[in-house]
Amino acid sequence: MRQSQLFGRTTKNKQPDATSANHDLLTRGGFIDQLMAGVYSYLPLGLRVLNHVAGIVREEMSAIGAQEVLLPALHPKKNWEQTGRYDNVDILFKLESQTQSEYVLGMSHEEVIVPLAKRFIASYRDLPGAWYQIQTKFRDELRAKAGLLRGREFLMKDLYSFHATSDDLKEYYARVREAYLKIFEKCGLDAIVTEASGGSFTDEFSHEFQVATPNGEDIIFTCSSCDFAQNKEVSKVKAGDACPKCGKKIKELKTIEVGNIFDLKTKFSKDFDLTFTDEAGNKKDVIIGCYGIGVSRLMGSIVEVHNDERGIVWPESVAPFKVHLLTFSDDAAVAAQSKEVYDSLTSAGIGTLWDERNTVSNGEKLADADLIGIPHRMIISKKTEGMIEYKKRKESKTQKITNKEALSIIH
Amino acid sequence: MRQSQLFGRTTKNKQPDATSANHDLLTRGGFIDQLMAGVYSYLPLGLRVLNHVAGIVREEMSAIGAQEVLLPALHPKKNWEQTGRYDNVDILFKLESQTQSEYVLGMSHEEVIVPLAKRFIASYRDLPGAWYQIQTKFRDELRAKAGLLRGREFLMKDLYSFHATSDDLKEYYARVREAYLKIFEKCGLDAIVTEASGGSFTDEFSHEFQVATPNGEDIIFTCSSCDFAQNKEVSKVKAGDACPKCGKKIKELKTIEVGNIFDLKTKFSKDFDLTFTDEAGNKKDVIIGCYGIGVSRLMGSIVEVHNDERGIVWPESVAPFKVHLLTFSDDAAVAAQSKEVYDSLTSAGIGTLWDERNTVSNGEKLADADLIGIPHRMIISKKTEGMIEYKKRKESKTQKITNKEALSIIH
Numbered sequence: 001m002r003q004s005q006l007f008g009r010t011t012k013n014k015q016p017d018a019t020s021a022n023h024d025l026l027t028r029g030g031f032i033d034q035l036m037a038g039v040y041s042y043l044p045l046g047l048r049v050l051n052h053v054a055g056i057v058r059e060e061m062s063a064i065g066a067q068e069v070l071l072p073a074l075h076p077k078k079n080w081e082q083t084g085r086y087d088n089v090d091i092l093f094k095l096e097s098q099t100q101s102e103y104v105l106g107m108s109h110e111e112v113i114v115p116l117a118k119r120f121i122a123s124y125r126d127l128p129g130a131w132y133q134i135q136t137k138f139r140d141e142l143r144a145k146a147g148l149l150r151g152r153e154f155l156m157k158d159l160y161s162f163h164a165t166s167d168d169l170k171e172y173y174a175r176v177r178e179a180y181l182k183i184f185e186k187c188g189l190d191a192i193v194t195e196a197s198g199g200s201f202t203d204e205f206s207h208e209f210q211v212a213t214p215n216g217e218d219i220i221f222t223c224s225s226c227d228f229a230q231n232k233e234v235s236k237v238k239a240g241d242a243c244p245k246c247g248k249k250i251k252e253l254k255t256i257e258v259g260n261i262f263d264l265k266t267k268f269s270k271d272f273d274l275t276f277t278d279e280a281g282n283k284k285d286v287i288i289g290c291y292g293i294g295v296s297r298l299m300g301s302i303v304e305v306h307n308d309e310r311g312i313v314w315p316e317s318v319a320p321f322k323v324h325l326l327t328f329s330d331d332a333a334v335a336a337q338s339k340e341v342y343d344s345l346t347s348a349g350i351g352t353l354w355d356e357r358n359t360v361s362n363g364e365k366l367a368d369a370d371l372i373g374i375p376h377r378m379i380i381s382k383k384t385e386g387m388i389e390y391k392k393r394k395e396s397k398t399q400k401i402t403n404k405e406a407l408s409i410i411h
Numbered sequence: 412m413r414q415s416q417l418f419g420r421t422t423k424n425k426q427p428d429a430t431s432a433n434h435d436l437l438t439r440g441g442f443i444d445q446l447m448a449g450v451y452s453y454l455p456l457g458l459r460v461l462n463h464v465a466g467i468v469r470e471e472m473s474a475i476g477a478q479e480v481l482l483p484a485l486h487p488k489k490n491w492e493q494t495g496r497y498d499n500v501d502i503l504f505k506l507e508s509q510t511q512s513e514y515v516l517g518m519s520h521e522e523v524i525v526p527l528a529k530r531f532i533a534s535y536r537d538l539p540g541a542w543y544q545i546q547t548k549f550r551d552e553l554r555a556k557a558g559l560l561r562g563r564e565f566l567m568k569d570l571y572s573f574h575a576t577s578d579d580l581k582e583y584y585a586r587v588r589e590a591y592l593k594i595f596e597k598c599g600l601d602a603i604v605t606e607a608s609g610g611s612f613t614d615e616f617s618h619e620f621q622v623a624t625p626n627g628e629d630i631i632f633t634c635s636s637c638d639f640a641q642n643k644e645v646s647k648v649k650a651g652d653a654c655p656k657c658g659k660k661i662k663e664l665k666t667i668e669v670g671n672i673f674d675l676k677t678k679f680s681k682d683f684d685l686t687f688t689d690e691a692g693n694k695k696d697v698i699i700g701c702y703g704i705g706v707s708r709l710m711g712s713i714v715e716v717h718n719d720e721r722g723i724v725w726p727e728s729v730a731p732f733k734v735h736l737l738t739f740s741d742d743a744a745v746a747a748q749s750k751e752v753y754d755s756l757t758s759a760g761i762g763t764l765w766d767e768r769n770t771v772s773n774g775e776k777l778a779d780a781d782l783i784g785i786p787h788r789m790i791i792s793k794k795t796e797g798m799i800e801y802k803k804r805k806e807s808k809t810q811k812i813t814n815k816e817a818l819s820i821i822h
Binding site: 006008036040043044065067072073074075076091093097098101105112116119131138142152 | 416451455457458479480483484485486501505508509510530531540542547
């Protein structure tokens with residue numbers, strides 16, 4: 001993509017109303033635009049990142065045998081009354097049609113997937129099943145803030161799994177946990193599996209995936225040595241205590257929750273009478289697990305973790321482009337060499353943003369490249385004398401490479 | 412994909428509340444599920460088709476240089492007041508937040524993209540631009556019916572283009588028109604470019620893309636010989652008249668509108684004060700075009716056109732899978748051959764649905780294959796003696812092929 005054509009543009013100035021790095025950097029880099037508090041437009045650069053994050057999620061969902069569906073955002077009021085959540089959830093958006101029908105905007109999809117599953121589950125032979133969607137969700141947050149971390153409208157992956165026995169759910173739950181760790185690792189995040197409240201209908205813990213960052217809204221207590229970690233909301237330990245598991249010292253961390261997994265047990269099956277007949281002919285409630293990842297929040301979290309004073313430092317897996325090619329002169333030979341490198345990179349399928357703008361200084365091009373944060377930077381100028389100056393965004397060392405090496409250096 | 416694992420199942424019975432072929436066949440085939448009037452869930456088969464249709468749209472948008480963005484569904488009320496559409500559009504969903512903010516659910520996105528464009532357009536050098544999105548839209552329809560043809564929640568592609576001059580818009584408008592014809596052709600539809608009302612702010616025509624089908628909700632008058640076509644709503648001719656263009660006979664057709672293109676002129680630029688400075692230094696209003704395709708409606712329209720008494724007959728370009736492989740016996744040799752063919756097709760990247768269910772009769776498998784409508788059917792049974800019985804969904808002729816030919820026969 002030629003940068004002169006790109007919709008969206010960088011801005012130098014700190015965003016005055018940005019309370020977090022992701023809001024500030026994603027706005028200044030031309031990735032997103034705030035329409036109003038908690039509601040964002042994705043510009044081409046931002047949508048590319050969002051799609052890459054969603055792609056990683058899809059890959060790992062598919063690897064654990066989950067099938068993708070797409071459920072509606074408009075839900076009938078009665079389904080939410082049936083689960084008792086219509087009057088008890090204050091962040092639920094409610095609306096009425098001119099036909100007097102009353103709706104809810106989906107902030108979660110148990111109220112849709114469970115009645116849907118009922119159409120297809122009757123016998124133990126129909127179990128287990130695992131279905132997920134990546135869908136826009138709506139939450140009427142009192143305070144929508146922190147950029148993509150807490151929005152009124154956001155992109156969410158939810159997976160629901162349906163089982164005949166608790167043991168079967170436990171086994172799948174463990175597989176999802178591993179899949180989640182893979183997803184966060186691929187996104188360049190070191191997630192801590194943290195015990196948290198299982199909600200109002202169980203005494204057991206659920207598990208959250210927490211990423212440490214100074215701007216995190218959550219607080220967790222985690223062991224300095226073993227894998228013990230609990231959300232402050234449920235924890236009985238505090239910083240400095242001995243770990244209940246290994247005796248080593250507990251520390252306190254500020255974190256962002258990037259995912260969570262729940263054993264819903266039979267709560268929603270009971271609400272919608274979702275039963276199955278087991279091998280012995282007995283009617284039983286289906287056991288349900290639910291597993292969420294905020295896809296847009298994950299994009300924001302990546303920026304919270306991967307940035308420096310000059311801008312974003314995207315992990316390769318989610319970067320909007322692999323290569324940022326900068327042309328520093330309108331000299332004919334430099335232009336021709338740039339075009340040749342751009343063409344060879346793009347025809348090799350290597351996503352490349354080419355800054356061929358002639359309205360912008362070299363200094364501004366460098367600053368933009370740092371702000372946008374594409375992993376591989378290549379500069380062609382008179383000074384590079386037919387070669388390319390190559391640098392990784394996350395390193396300071398530069399090296400001279402040939403046009404041919406430009407291809408082989410990118411994996 | 413193994414059919415025994417597939418989420419969603421066929422049902423034999425005609426859907427009692429289905430008023431159209433697409434609603435009936437897509438529901439019975441296990442593609443979609445109606446949550447309430449005008450609101451559908453997409454099961455895995457249906458989502459695959461929807462994604463293929465969206466993929467075709469993206470390909471042609473990209474070919475005319477349009478860049479993809481993603482705009483929110485929640486809009487601030489004030490933007491809709493600014494265009495005068497807040498009180499004048501009765502199908503607008505309105506809602507209020509607990510923070511007293513008032514929102515609109517997007518049924519169209521001029522109110523978002525024009526203020527967004529204002530951030531990036533200042534000079535003639537910033538023009539032209541063409542940005543599109545594929546986004547869920549909401550319309551508070553009085554009567555939501557006809558399956559995916561008229562929904563309260565639906566998937567829509569809208570493209571907006573921004574120009575310095577009317578001539579520049581005209582040129583792009585013509586390119587979009589050609590791109591649209593390509594999209595519909597790739598989807599197996601023969602679209603008629605039809606003159607229609609340009610809306611309340613212009614006397615000129617807009618253009619609709621209409622597809623003839625007996626269940627169409629629109630009526631157009633079209634020439635039996637030349638390309639003259641007008642929507643009944645604006646037409647001064649009637650069936651049997653002489654064509655105003657070539658004198659041949661006018662006929663009346665029932666049609667579905669699958670796309671439309673509008674010259675919005677400066678209506679929305681004026682509302683949001685979107686101006687640019689031309690080469691001479693004069694401030695001028697930006698000229699805007701808008702171009703819509705209902706992606707989910709397009710999926711429904713394909714079914715309206717491509718079906719027979721036994722089910723859907725998907726065009727290859729959008730079919731959920733290329734091959735439907737049916738195994739007709741649990742004989743070990745037949746099972747082994749089936750597995751081998753399935754593996755070789757899938758590892759060649761040929762999407763294959765394998766009906767390996769042992770709970771279903773051969774007759775039911777055949778009926779399901781016809782209902783689901785995958786283009787290439789391959790049967791392996793004892794009777795095929797190590798070969799494969801091959802048939803296209805749209806033809807009645809069968810032929811025997813080898814395992815090897817199964818690969819080469821699919822393009």
